Amino acid sequence: MPTVSSEELAAAAGVNSAKLRKDFSYLGSYGTRGVGYDVEYLVYQISRELGLTQDWPVVIVGIGNLGHALANYGGFASRGFRVAALLDADPAVVGSTAAGLPVRHMDELEEIVASQHVSIGVITTPPGAAQQVCDRLVEAGVTSILNFAPTVLTVPDGVDVRKVDLSIELQILAFHEQRKAGDEPTSGDSVLDRAPGPVRAAAAKLRRAAGGTAKSDAGKGKSGKGPDGDISAVMPA
Amino acid sequence: MPTVSSEELAAAAGVNSAKLRKDFSYLGSYGTRGVGYDVEYLVYQISRELGLTQDWPVVIVGIGNLGHALANYGGFASRGFRVAALLDADPAVVGSTAAGLPVRHMDELEEIVASQHVSIGVITTPPGAAQQVCDRLVEAGVTSILNFAPTVLTVPDGVDVRKVDLSIELQILAFHEQRKAGDEPTSGDSVLDRAPGPVRAAAAKLRRAAGGTAKSDAGKGKSGKGPDGDISAVMPA
DNA sequence: TAGATTGTTAATCGATTAACAATC
DNA sequence: TAGATTGTTAATCGATTAACAATC
Structure with missing residues (x-):
């Protein structure tokens, strides 16, 4: 299927075709009148605009069950997320392996963030450690934080935090x-x-x-x- | 603080006070003109309307890292969710303990759902097993499913599915x-x-x-x- | 009674969608 | 050219909010 019309896409998505065309128009004029949208080109343009064509190195801090689960999560790689490092403060955990990667000590954080240009950090520590870990991530240069700990984090301006509440x-x-x-x-x-x-x-x-x-x-x-x-x-x- | 005004609450929430009053009015008239809202009564009414005052037994199927993490998740209990059982199909996992609960075999599903009146099931299996587990949950009487597996589930009418995509x-x-x-x-x-x-x-x-x-x-x-x-x-x- | 604040109406604002000129 | 479909305008719809009568 090389091209698709706004009518077809709208039916598939369960939305109004005028709204779909209007939304697409915010990205630019990628359609052809009388023909429709070139599927491959459209997918590329939307992916690019959403940042899905980039490679995003992330660090995961706190390698308990949830950290493990995320390290193994298949959906990350397909969206351009690459686990740059798994980190933990517990010497008993450091040196073990999760998802084929070694768990490294928090002390290596700064070096990893700098050398691999990490801008996104994932916090899966216990709640008591989250703010401290967050501060250190920010200090190291991370500017986006995904927080799974049930703690509200305080960050300086310019840093984004999103909190995931599994319940x-x-x-x-x-x-x-x-x-x-x-x-x-x-x-x-x-x-x-x-x-x-x-x-x-x-x-x-x-x-x-x-x-x-x-x-x-x-x-x-x-x-x-x-x-x-x-x-x-x-x-x- | 026994009472609170819509103005104070709106400021705290970052919304318009008229909108807040209008929203509250959908739950009923729980305020007092010239005084405000009784905090305790308001909290109770909103909690009740959202179903947070009920006890919700849930089963978690698939006790890998993510199943473990959820079983340990502190936020569940405080919202009225009680883990009725942890289930897995793998004999190597059955009999082990997670979050203080024994992991039981999938074959016990039907009995557990019936005896403990479980209406909500959480799927944390590998993607390949998710639909099969889902079918069995539905057959057993579960009518709401929270799916962490990266699989789109098909369910009959009357069953709710929500899919969590961690990415x-x-x-x-x-x-x-x-x-x-x-x-x-x-x-x-x-x-x-x-x-x-x-x-x-x-x-x-x-x-x-x-x-x-x-x-x-x-x-x-x-x-x-x-x-x-x-x-x-x-x-x- | 005077001041405060709700619950609701009516005005405003913004989002959705029908319609259509442009054009492939 | 005739038919199809986009991109956009204008109309419609619904959500937000200012304003205020009701009333504590």
Whole structure:
């Protein structure tokens, strides 16, 4: 399939074709009127804009179960992420092997970051060590940090931090479960249903989205899609 | 602090107070005019609506590094999630202990789900086993599945699946890194800047959001917040 | 009563989408 | 040329927010 139309792509993604064309137009004019988009060229342009064509060396600090799991994670390599080093402060762990790489001591951090031009660090330490590790990463020159520790990190301006809370998705599932069960004290209804007119309508809409069959893959039509179907809007950050 | 006003809460959260009041109103009228919201009562009502006051037994299938890490994850218990069982198909793993719980054989799945009323299953198996495990969870009565395997699962209507891709957040960081570096081939500018008028403005807005200091915690003012600051809008699902 | 603050209406703002000129 | 499809404008839709009556 050498080319694809906005209509086809939009149908596959479950979105409006005008929105798709408009979104693409922000990247430039990569389509051909009367023909569509060249698939290979489009994939390249989008990949490039998202930074997926670059090689990103990362260090993982804290090689417990989660650090191990991430080191082995297949999805990293395919997105251009390369594990430059695994680091730990525990002498009992240093020297062992994970995902074919040796675990090195934290003291080597600065040298590794400098020599391999590492700009992204992943923190998988226990919560108590996270801020200290973060400070050291920043000091060494890392400017983006992915934090799996349940700790809110403080960083200087110019450094990005993203926090991954592994229980967020479980909370979203539980929210839906609760609504599937319809086990509210009063007659199976949520407080939302006791609210007046427009609120009740919004509640019904929420319930349809929650009880629907929102799959993890896109393109199964429009039900459960869009802002109304995204219950994460009402979940805490 | 027994009560709090929408103005205070909005300032702390970095949102508009009218929006906060409107959002709260969807849960009911829990405030008192001239006074504000009773903190304890509000926390309870929101927790209840989100399902955080319930106990949710979950099974974790696939006790490799990631399964181990999740079993040990402190955030689960505090959100009402209780690990009902750890399961694996590998006889070499069955019988070992993780997070103080014995790893049990997959053959016990059906009995555990039925007797402990498990409605949520977590899949941390290798990708090749995920669909098979998923089918069996569904057959056993599980209606919500959290999938960490890099596999798109097919489930019947009425079953919710959420897929966790551990590299998504890394991709977002890399996207920002790319823009910090400003290392586009042509004079440090993105293709976005070569687009006409309104598009260039949107691109500049995106760059401000990307290059800004978006921290993982809320409440540091409005910069980098809101839809414009959420780069995930342009990331693939 | 006077001051404070909610809950909600109405105005504003921005995002989505229908429509269509441009053009392959 | 006729048909197809993009890129963009203008209309529509929905979400956010200013404003304020209700009321503690």
